[in-house]
Amino acid sequence: MRLECEVRVAGRGLPSAGLRGPGRPARALLSLGRAGGGGGPCLLVSTARQRPGTRFQLRENIEQLFTKFVEEGKATLRLKEPAVDVCLSKANASQLKTFLSAVKLAHRGTDEATFPLSTLVPPRASEVEKPKTRMTIMSKRDYPLTRNFPYSLEQLQASYCKLARIDMRMLGLKSLRKLDLSHNCIKKLPETIGDLVFLQELNLQDNHLESFGTTLCNSTLQKSLQSLDLSQNKIRALPVEFCQLQELIHLKLDDNLLVQLPFRIGKLSQLRFLSAARNKVPFLPSDFAKLSLDNLDLFGNPFEQPKALIPDIQLKIPLTLLEYSARATLNYRIPYGCHILPSHLCADLDMSKTCQCGRACLRCFIQTTMMMNLHSVAHTVVLVDNMGGTEAPILCYFCSLTCYSQFLDRHAQSIR
Incomplete structure (x- = not known):
């Protein structure tokens, strides 16, 4: 039985002796089997630098198994002799669980007929090489x-x-x-x-x-x-x-x-x-104004000239009950979801528009376009055409005639 993972062997007596501990974990292949000549079950830890590996006896030699983080592919085998901790990491979680179960059986000295193990042999070089990433x-x-x-x-x-x-x-x-x-x-x-x-x-x-x-x-x-x-x-x-x-x-x-x-x-x-x-x-969505970019490139799109004075009026007076309810839900930030409302209503709410005043509207609105300087949303802007422009038309929505009238007043003043 074999397991690929990263291994760090830490001697528990090193700190008290004033010696340095082990270095970083190394990629290794762990093999579980029997030593040659009829020996007991052993754990063989092989790395690319030391392919023959280091053997550790397992029968009645495990002091403790640390498996709290086994789901993350981590575990530690604390051995009695020698006094070392074999720390495993970056292992496949399911394979690690199976391997640890076999280690427990080896520690208990389970009969060879019920727990057969093959003779340990050093792995091939390709089996312990660093995995290709x-x-x-x-x-x-x-x-x-x-x-x-x-x-x-x-x-x-x-x-x-x-x-x-x-x-x-x-x-x-x-x-x-x-x-x-x-x-x-x-x-x-x-x-x-x-x-x-x-x-x-x-x-x-x-x-x-x-x-x-x-x-x-x-x-x-x-x-x-x-x-x-x-x-x-x-x-x-x-x-x-x-x-x-x-x-x-x-x-x-x-x-x-x-x-x-x-x-x-x-x-x-x-x-x-x-x-x-x-x-x-032809134009940018109204939500585009919320972006905060470092670099923006919209060159070569057939942007249309804005038509602020020729709006698309979808406004109904008085507003429908659906519109009133949708606006209240969005403006007061009332939670909604498919567990509360029918899915088609949730889809409609997700597609709501935002008026220039900040309030929401659903199906009753006035739509028009206006020019936006792209530098307002991006630090670096690639010219949108060969004429050196950095402006593009953006959709605007208005929830009422009042909001649209105020927009027209501001537009007229800007022209003057």
């Missing part, structure tokens, strides 16, 4: 078809491999933090990408994607994903749920077919770098 594949010829990806990978790049879909073997790499699948032919993203709980960077540049699923937006990516590159694809719109990826810092949407940016983009409070150049966005 990075892998780069830059051509279809080099793509592994007959062998698996190393389970320990934290960074994986597979570009220019003509992949039509994401390899399901990649989705089993639970330690993955960076996944680069740029310059392929991927058309659809599997929902199970959301199972990569440590994924921080996802690069899907230059593929054939047409959407980014709501399931991914509701997955564990909400808490992990910090950088997302969807540039050079065929995406027309992003779902409202996209703005639940609230840990995003870098977002690239260049060279798509976007006709609008996410409605609730202001919820991306951590976002610092946004690039959505060369799309088909």
Whole structure:
């Protein structure tokens, strides 16, 4: 029986003798078996520097097992002779539990017929080498078809491999933090990408994607994903749920077919770098004004001229009961959810608009556009056109005729 983990062997007599303790944990392979010549059960700790390993007798030789953090892949074996603590970490939790159960049986001296153990032999060099954490594949010829990806990978790049879909073997790499699948032919993203709980960077540049699923937006990516590159694809719109990826810092949407940016983009409070150049966005969502960016690039979008005096009036007087109720719920910040309200009403509340006065409106509003200087939301702004402009039209909503009239007065004064 074997277990891969990090090991630190600490002598309990060292501090009292004035000697230095052990160094940092080393990657090791633990083997449980019998010593040659019919010896009792032993624990063999082998590392890359010391492949033959160090043997420790186990029969009636364990003073105590510390397993409080076994779910985190940590445990400590305190031996009687020699007086050392074998500290284990970064082990697979389920494999560690099985290994510790076998160690207990070896300590009790269980009969060999019921607890058979093979003779200990030193591991091969490849078995104790430091696990591979990075892998780069830059051509279809080099793509592994007959062998698996190393389970320990934290960074994986597979570009220019003509992949039509994401390899399901990649989705089993639970330690993955960076996944680069740029310059392929991927058309659809599997929902199970959301199972990569440590994924921080996802690069899907230059593929054939047409959407980014709501399931991914509701997955564990909400808490992990910090950088997302969807540039050079065929995406027309992003779902409202996209703005639940609230840990995003870098977002690239260049060279798509976007006709609008996410409605609730202001919820991306951590976002610092946004690039959505060369799309088909005519105006920015009202939530855009809530962003606080370091760098912004919206070059090459067909921004429309604002029409402050030609509003889209969706106002009904008197307001409907639904509108009154929705405004009260939002303005007084009354908690709501699918356990309280029907799901379609929750969806409507999530899509509410905010008036210039700060109050909410649902379906009854006046909509218009006005120019916004992009320097008000970003420190560095790439020019939006070849004329040197840094302004773009942004949607504005008004909850009443009074608010709209006040806006027109301010607009008239600014023109003067």
